[in-house]
Structure formats: structure tokens, C-alpha cells
Amino acid sequence: MTTIDYRKEKLLNKVNNKNDTEKDIFFRILHYFLPYWKSMIIILFTIISTSILNIVQPIFTKDIIDIALPKKNIRLLLTYILLSFGxxxxxxxxxxxxxxxNTFISKNIIRDLRSDMYENLQSMSIKFFTNVKSGEITSRINNDIGGIEGIFSNTFIQVIQGVFSFVTISLTLFFMNWKLAIISIISVPIFLIPSKKVGRKRLAIATETQVKLAELTNIITETLNISGIMLMNLFNIEKEKNKEFEKINEDVTKLQIRETIVGRWFIMTIKILSSLTPLLIYLFGGLILIKYNNISIGEIVMFVTLVTNLYSPVNTFSNIHVDLVRATALFKRIFQYLDLKSDIADSSSSKIITNIKGNIEFKHVNFSYTKKSNTLIDINFKIESGQTVAFVGASGAGKTTISYLLPRLYDVDSGSIFIDGIDVKDFTLTSLRSHIGMVTQDTFLFNTTIKDNLLFAKSHATDQEIISVCKAANIHDFIISLPDGYNTIVGERGIKLSGGEKQRLSIARTLLKKPSVIIFDEATSALDSNSESLIKKTIDPILKSCTSLIIAHRLSTIISADIIFVLKDGRIIEYGNHLELLKKCSVYKDLYDKQFRLQN
Known part of the structure; x- marks a missing residue:
């Protein structure tokens, strides 16, 4: 199980209890078959057909032995052989x-499950992803869902096929000779009784195995990427991580061996009984033939053939029960994630807001990431449309948290946030975030072209629009100097670009979105002074057309802001313009002195 916060753990436990029985899970699984009901009807007809054909063939064998051979009729013999072959x-x-x-349905169901889980996880709040390891998510989508494919491709079809075969063959056997039929099916309960116990053991082992597989996937996800490899190389921890990987890999191997071995004696017993029953039919059938002469050799052979066919679905039933119980562990983990509800979502009263001016108000806002300490305490401020405001303070003062609350990446614990007098909770999330652009200190780029990374902001943007914002962000000249220009692949997380180049590309991407509100969270921290100055001069006219929030340690980036809010320990302790704060706010003056006066 992942390391999660108390509320998330409580939710997962609730979901786990909800899907605690095989019956509940069974009906949830059937739901995924519904879109393919037409194909299922065709499969049902094929099952009925093969069940009947499996009875017809032994009948031809009986006629060969009892009719064609005794009569020495070659033509009749060939006829029965051809009919049997046909x-x-x-x-x-x-x-x-x-x-x-079967394959068509199972592959599509697996696709549907993966799509449903991916879509549901996309709706989860940032809080969820900060408390769950990325490898755990990957494991649920790949290992868990991939592990149940056999249930859809074989198990359910085998159940239906087994039921039809068992019923048709049993009726045929009783119709032929009820005494031999009783001997044939009397051992069936012996097959099924131990399967429940075996299934429970495999369920426990399978659950532990999936947890270990998730840990293994997490190590792979964290270490086998650019950032992970660089970190291990710089700190020389390759051997330690390799030992950690080997330990978990060894645990997974042992668990998988245990799961495979569980029930081997049970399976061996089934095979012995499967071989013993036909011998009993030969024995009792032979005695009836010798003593009463009211059964033919062909009928005995037919009976043995049908009994062999009968035990095939019985074997299937016993193994399927074990497999289903084992798969319960996987289904529980899958449905846990499918049932998760985001703590940030649209309400029934949420509205699509198409235009905003950019007036922002925080009213008595309180927020904490954990219950142990408050990050923001009674935050109150107003920002007029078109204003550029800045938030300054020491690390951990709550500056970045304010920027997270505005687009509802997190929700306030108490208080309210308004845009143009409308509570942000009354916006639909999509419409709210469509009006807000954000440039963060930790720039994320997808491993694709520069152009594609820009188009995430506006998928239908023209080349001229892209070039225009790149010029504004002082990155165009660099891009066209590259051999592939805007079609250059940036590498994983933009590894092929410098920190400053990534930040300028991020600024260009945000400008392409043309938001009404722009948030710059340490957006120029990786730029040299010259690049910072060029960007500032270029984007200043653009910022005047929207509301801008700037979060910075570098006071040089915010000296010209209309209002500067000074935060300390989660509270706004003072606000005003640069000159006003130098006179009345000692915290701000100390920050200024350290960055400017002491440098001189």
C-alpha cells in the first residue's frame, strides 16, 4: 500500500470494504462486458455449437464400433469416419x-479499464499525487490491469462454456445409463471443495506480490530517468540502489514461486481422479456387459469419451475458482483507484465563465498542507484588474501556496477566493484555469519538440503566434539557431536545454495561452541578469493587459510592482509599493539590504 495521508487512507479502506466480496467484484466485472454484448451473443452461440458437437463426435465413434465394424461395411465405416472428421x-x-x-473483447476491456483509471487519476487533486509514489500509479495501470487480462480472455468464457458442456454431457450420460452416470459424477465435489482453500492462500500471496511489484516499479520509475541517474552518479549510490532493487526483486520472485506451488497437490489429485474415473467406467461397464449384456462395447467407449469431456469443464471450474480468488487481489487494487474521488471537483452549480477582468480578492483565507501546522493564516487582500502585485518573504512564508490556491490546485481550509466577485468554487475548473497562466520555477517540458511543448497552451496556434510569444520571451533567436529549429526534441524534462532556456520557453508557452491572470512563481530565477532584463522589458507591455502575480526572492524583479505583499510565517504583515515598504517594513528592508546594499 502506498504512503498516504490519513483521509486518503480512510477513503481507500472504505472502498476496500465496499468491494470485499467476490460477488461484488463479479458484478462490477460484468459491467465491462456490456458494451460488447453483441459479440458475447455470438460467443454464446459458438459455445452451444461446440457443446453439441462434442457430444455428436463420440456418438459417431459408438456407431463405428457397434455398427460399421461388426457389419464389416467399409462404406458405412468411411461415412462415419468422414462425419466424425467433419x-x-x-x-x-x-x-x-x-x-x-475472446481476444477482441478482452483487449478492449483492458483498454477501457486503463482509460477509465487514467481519466480518473487525471481528475485527482495535486494533494493526491504528493502523497502517492509515481511507481505505485504505474504499477496499478500496468501490472494490476495487465494481470487480469486472462480473466476476461479466458475465465468468463470458460465458465459459460463449462456450464453448457457439463449440463449437456451430464444429461446425455443419464439418458444412456443412469448407473454409470452416477459413478461418473460422484467424484465431482472432490474437485471443487479444496479449491476454495487454495484460492484463499493464493489471494493472500497475490496481494503481497502486487504490493512488492509496486515497490519494484517505483524504484524503476524513480531511478531509471535522467534526474534519477544524475543524482545516483553524483552521490555514488548506484550500489545501494542496486541492492535495494535486488532485495525487492528477490522478494517478488519468492512470492511468485510460492503462489505457483500453492495447490500443486490439489492439482495432482484432480489429475489422478480424472484418470481413475474412466477406468471405473470400463470396470463397471464391462461387468454390466458381461453379466447382463444390455450395453454394447461402443456405448462403453462412448461413455468413457463423454466422461473425459465431462471432467474437462470440472477441471476448469476448480482452477477458475482458484484463479478468480487470486484475481480478487488485483481487482480490489484496480477498483480502489477507479473509485477514488477528487477533493477538488466541479459542483452541480459550477458555471462556465467565458470572460473575466482579473479582479482578485482573498478573504480570511486559511490553509494547511497537514493538520500539524498552518501554512496560510487569515490572508486578506484585493488586486485590481491590470495590476502587477508581488509577494515576498522568506522560504516557507506561504508565497507559492497563494499561487496554488487561485487556480484551485488546492482548496482553502476556510475563507474564500473571488475573481470578479465570483467565488472560484463557482467556476468550472476548466473555465477557471483557462483564464490563469502560471510560470513555475521548476519548468516541466515533455519529451517532444519545442513546438509541441508550446502547443500545449493553445493547440490551434499559428506559427506566427508561436514566433511572436517566443520573441517576447527572448527565446526565438536561440530556437532558430538550432539545427531543427522549432522541431528540436527537448529530451526528458527538457534535459537538452539549460535552466534559463527552459524558463523562457515556459514563459512563451504561458503567453501563448493569453490568460487574464498570470502568475510568475520564481519564473526568472534561472536567468542571468541580461536575459532577465530583456524579458522584463519585452513582457512589461503584455503584463499591463492582464492581472499579474509575481512571487520572487529577487527583489529586482518586483521593485516596479504596483503593490508588494510581505509575508512572514503564513501571514501578510505589510503591503505597499517598494519605497513605502523600505520606510515602514523592517522585514522588507532587511531583504533589500541583503540583496543590494551588502553587495556593494
């Missing part, structure tokens, strides 16, 4: 079609 051929062709439909 039955086998048709049955095989039908099975091929059934196999294709």
Missing part, C-alpha cells in the same frame, strides 16, 4: 472464431 473440423473452425472474439 464434426471435428467444424468444431475447430468455430473455436478459432470464438478465440478471436
Amino acid at each position: 464434426t471435428l473440423l467444424i468444431s475447430s473452425l468455430v473455436s478459432v472464431g470464438q478465440s478471436y472474439l
Whole structure:
């Protein structure tokens, strides 16, 4: 299980209890078959057909032994042989079609499950992702969902096929000879009783195995990427991480071996009984033939053939129960994630807001990441449309948190945030965030081209629009100097670009969005003074057309702001313009002295 906060753990436990029984899970699984009901009907017809054909073929064998051979009729013999072969051929062709439909349905269901989980995880708040390891998420989507494919491709179809085969063959056996039929099915309960116990053992082992697989996936995800490799190289911890990987890998191997071995004695017993029953039929059938002469050799052979076919679905039932119980561990983990609800979501009263001016108000806002300490305490301020405001303070004062609350990456614990007099909770999330642009200190770029990374802001942007914002961000000349220009692949997380180049690209991407509100969170921290000055001069006219919030340690970037809010320990302790704060705010003056006067 992942390391999660108390509320998330409580939610997961609730979901886990909800899906605690195999019956609940079974009906949830059936739901995924509904879109493919037409294919399922065709499969049902193929199952009925093969069940009947499996009975017809032994009948031809009986007639060969009892009619064609005693009469020494070659023509009749060939007729029965051809009919038997034809039955086998048709049955095989039908099975091929059934196999294709099985694969078609199972692959599509797995696709649907992965899509549902990915979509649901996309709706989760930032809080969820800060408390869950990325490897855990990858494991649920790949390992867990991939591990249940066999349930959809084989198990459910085998259950239906097994039921039809068992019923049709049992009725045929009782119709032929009820005494031999009783001998044939009397051992069936012996097959099924131990399967429940075996299933419970495999469930426990499978649950532990999936947890270990998630840990293994997490190590792979964290270490086998650019950032992870660089960190391990710089700190020489490759051997330590390798030992950690080997330990978990060894645990996974041992658990998988245990799971495979569980029930081997049970399976061996089933095989012995499967072989013993036909011998009993030969024994009792032979005695009836010798003593009463009211059964033929062909009927005995047919009976043995049908009994062999009967035990095939019985074997399937016993193994399926074990597999289903084992799969319960995977389904529980999958449905846990499918049932998660985001703590930030649209309400029934949320509205799509198409235009905003950019008036912002925080009213008595309180917020904490954990219950132990408050990050923001009674935050109150107003920003007029078109103003440029800045937030300054020591690390941990709460500056970045304010920027997270405005687009509802997190929700306030108490108080309210308004844009143009409308509570942000009354916006739909999509419309709220469409009006807000954000440039962060930790710039994230996808491993694709520069142009594609820019188009995330506006998918239908023209080349001229892209060039215009890149010029504004002082990155255009650099881009066209590259061999592939705007089609240059940036590498994982933009590894091929410098920190300053990534930040300028991020600024260009935000400007392409044309937001009404722009947030700069340490957006020029990786730029040299010359680049910072060039960007500032270029984007100043653009910032005047929107409301801008600047969060910075460098006071040089915010000296010209209309209002500067000074934060300390989660509170706004003073506000005003640069000159006013130098006179009346000792905290601000200390920051200024350290960055400017002491440098001189």
C-alpha cells in the first residue's frame, strides 16, 4: 500500500470494504462486458455449437464400433469416419472464431479499464499525487490491469462454456445409463471443495506480490530517468540502489514461486481422479456387459469419451475458482483507484465563465498542507484588474501556496477566493484555469519538440503566434539557431536545454495561452541578469493587459510592482509599493539590504 495521508487512507479502506466480496467484484466485472454484448451473443452461440458437437463426435465413434465394424461395411465405416472428421473440423473452425472474439473483447476491456483509471487519476487533486509514489500509479495501470487480462480472455468464457458442456454431457450420460452416470459424477465435489482453500492462500500471496511489484516499479520509475541517474552518479549510490532493487526483486520472485506451488497437490489429485474415473467406467461397464449384456462395447467407449469431456469443464471450474480468488487481489487494487474521488471537483452549480477582468480578492483565507501546522493564516487582500502585485518573504512564508490556491490546485481550509466577485468554487475548473497562466520555477517540458511543448497552451496556434510569444520571451533567436529549429526534441524534462532556456520557453508557452491572470512563481530565477532584463522589458507591455502575480526572492524583479505583499510565517504583515515598504517594513528592508546594499 502506498504512503498516504490519513483521509486518503480512510477513503481507500472504505472502498476496500465496499468491494470485499467476490460477488461484488463479479458484478462490477460484468459491467465491462456490456458494451460488447453483441459479440458475447455470438460467443454464446459458438459455445452451444461446440457443446453439441462434442457430444455428436463420440456418438459417431459408438456407431463405428457397434455398427460399421461388426457389419464389416467399409462404406458405412468411411461415412462415419468422414462425419466424425467433419464434426471435428467444424468444431475447430468455430473455436478459432470464438478465440478471436475472446481476444477482441478482452483487449478492449483492458483498454477501457486503463482509460477509465487514467481519466480518473487525471481528475485527482495535486494533494493526491504528493502523497502517492509515481511507481505505485504505474504499477496499478500496468501490472494490476495487465494481470487480469486472462480473466476476461479466458475465465468468463470458460465458465459459460463449462456450464453448457457439463449440463449437456451430464444429461446425455443419464439418458444412456443412469448407473454409470452416477459413478461418473460422484467424484465431482472432490474437485471443487479444496479449491476454495487454495484460492484463499493464493489471494493472500497475490496481494503481497502486487504490493512488492509496486515497490519494484517505483524504484524503476524513480531511478531509471535522467534526474534519477544524475543524482545516483553524483552521490555514488548506484550500489545501494542496486541492492535495494535486488532485495525487492528477490522478494517478488519468492512470492511468485510460492503462489505457483500453492495447490500443486490439489492439482495432482484432480489429475489422478480424472484418470481413475474412466477406468471405473470400463470396470463397471464391462461387468454390466458381461453379466447382463444390455450395453454394447461402443456405448462403453462412448461413455468413457463423454466422461473425459465431462471432467474437462470440472477441471476448469476448480482452477477458475482458484484463479478468480487470486484475481480478487488485483481487482480490489484496480477498483480502489477507479473509485477514488477528487477533493477538488466541479459542483452541480459550477458555471462556465467565458470572460473575466482579473479582479482578485482573498478573504480570511486559511490553509494547511497537514493538520500539524498552518501554512496560510487569515490572508486578506484585493488586486485590481491590470495590476502587477508581488509577494515576498522568506522560504516557507506561504508565497507559492497563494499561487496554488487561485487556480484551485488546492482548496482553502476556510475563507474564500473571488475573481470578479465570483467565488472560484463557482467556476468550472476548466473555465477557471483557462483564464490563469502560471510560470513555475521548476519548468516541466515533455519529451517532444519545442513546438509541441508550446502547443500545449493553445493547440490551434499559428506559427506566427508561436514566433511572436517566443520573441517576447527572448527565446526565438536561440530556437532558430538550432539545427531543427522549432522541431528540436527537448529530451526528458527538457534535459537538452539549460535552466534559463527552459524558463523562457515556459514563459512563451504561458503567453501563448493569453490568460487574464498570470502568475510568475520564481519564473526568472534561472536567468542571468541580461536575459532577465530583456524579458522584463519585452513582457512589461503584455503584463499591463492582464492581472499579474509575481512571487520572487529577487527583489529586482518586483521593485516596479504596483503593490508588494510581505509575508512572514503564513501571514501578510505589510503591503505597499517598494519605497513605502523600505520606510515602514523592517522585514522588507532587511531583504533589500541583503540583496543590494551588502553587495556593494
